[in-house]
Amino acid sequence: MSYTEDQVREILSPYHGMISNVIADGFAEWRAVSDFRAASGFAPQLYSRSVSNYVFDAIARQARSRFALERKVKVVDETQTVKFIFDGSVIGRFKKANDDNLGRNIPTQAFLDFADPQQSLPGFPPHAAKVEFTWTVDDLGTSIDHVMVSARDGDRLLWCYEIDDTGESSAGIFTLPIKPVDPDTDRPLVAVKRKPDALSGK
Numbered sequence: 001m002s003y004t005e006d007q008v009r010e011i012l013s014p015y016h017g018m019i020s021n022v023i024a025d026g027f028a029e030w031r032a033v034s035d036f037r038a039a040s041g042f043a044p045q046l047y048s049r050s051v052s053n054y055v056f057d058a059i060a061r062q063a064r065s066r067f068a069l070e071r072k073v074k075v076v077d078e079t080q081t082v083k084f085i086f087d088g089s090v091i092g093r094f095k096k097a098n099d100d101n102l103g104r105n106i107p108t109q110a111f112l113d114f115a116d117p118q119q120s121l122p123g124f125p126p127h128a129a130k131v132e133f134t135w136t137v138d139d140l141g142t143s144i145d146h147v148m149v150s151a152r153d154g155d156r157l158l159w160c161y162e163i164d165d166t167g168e169s170s171a172g173i174f175t176l177p178i179k180p181v182d183p184d185t186d187r188p189l190v191a192v193k194r195k196p197d198a199l200s201g202k
Contacts, residue, residue, distance in 0.1 A: 002117070003089065003129035005151070005159040011090050012131075012149060015073070016163045020147045022066055023094065023135045026059030027144050052096055059094050076124070078110075083124075090129045091121065092149075097134035101150050101160045115154050134160075 003011075012019070030051065037044070045051050060082050067073045067084055074085040084092045093114070095103025113119045120126040129151065136145045150160035 005161060008090055008129050008131060008149065008151070009161060011087050012092075015067075015070070015086060018066055018070075019092075019133050019149075020163050022062035023059055023133070023147055024144055026062045027055055027135075027137070029058040029062075030055045031142065056094065056096065063094060085124065085128065088125050088128070090131060091124055092131050092133055094133045094135075097136050097146075097148060097150075100155075100157055101134060101148050102152055102155065102157055103132040103134050103150070115152050117151070117153050117158070 033054070034044075063084065064075055064077075064082055068075050072087045074088075076083045076085065081093065086092060093103070097103060113121055114130055117130065121130075132150045132152065134148045134150055136148075137143065138145045147163045148160045149163060151158040
């Protein structure tokens with residue numbers, strides 16, 4: 001069968017907040033790492049793809065751990081990526097969006113199979129819809145701008161909708177130490193006085 005946008009939206013509706021949150025938290029992890037690098041005097045990443053790869057890795061880790069706890073979601077690990085099956089009806093994967101709200105991809109055979117709505121994927125429900133959970137960032141690259149659910153036919157966008165049910169995100173909780181603690185110089189301002197030993201009186 002072929003799933004419409006409304007049908008996919010209804011199936012994914014219980015997971016909209018979680019989808020948004022794993023993207024927000026994965027990006028927040030990258031921001032924390034970026035701030036730590038700057039505070040430590042490290043140069044910025046040289047290539048934009050390095051940032052994209054880190055963000056994708058962080059999002060994938062967030063998604064794997066959280067969706068694994070959902071009874072109606074199956075996590076499928078693959079080489080260099082991970083997919084999620086929702087209620088046996090929708091196959092989803094996370095991708096950074098291009099200007100057309102389509103996930104950015106290298107044209108491998110696996111991508112071509114996923115991008116063809118008529119092509120079933122080995123080991124997956126044969127009639128499941130295939131969608132991408134895509135994100136865009138603001139002009140400064142400092143925060144997530146939009147989270148979309150998109151269906152495609154090759155390089156053509158079939159339909160998409162924006163997730164506005166963001167739920168409660170823990171984005172921004174990642175903190176990293178600015179410098180290691182030196183036991184000889186980083187001492188507490190208040191000394192703790194030892195209690196006298198009961199036997200020695202010292």
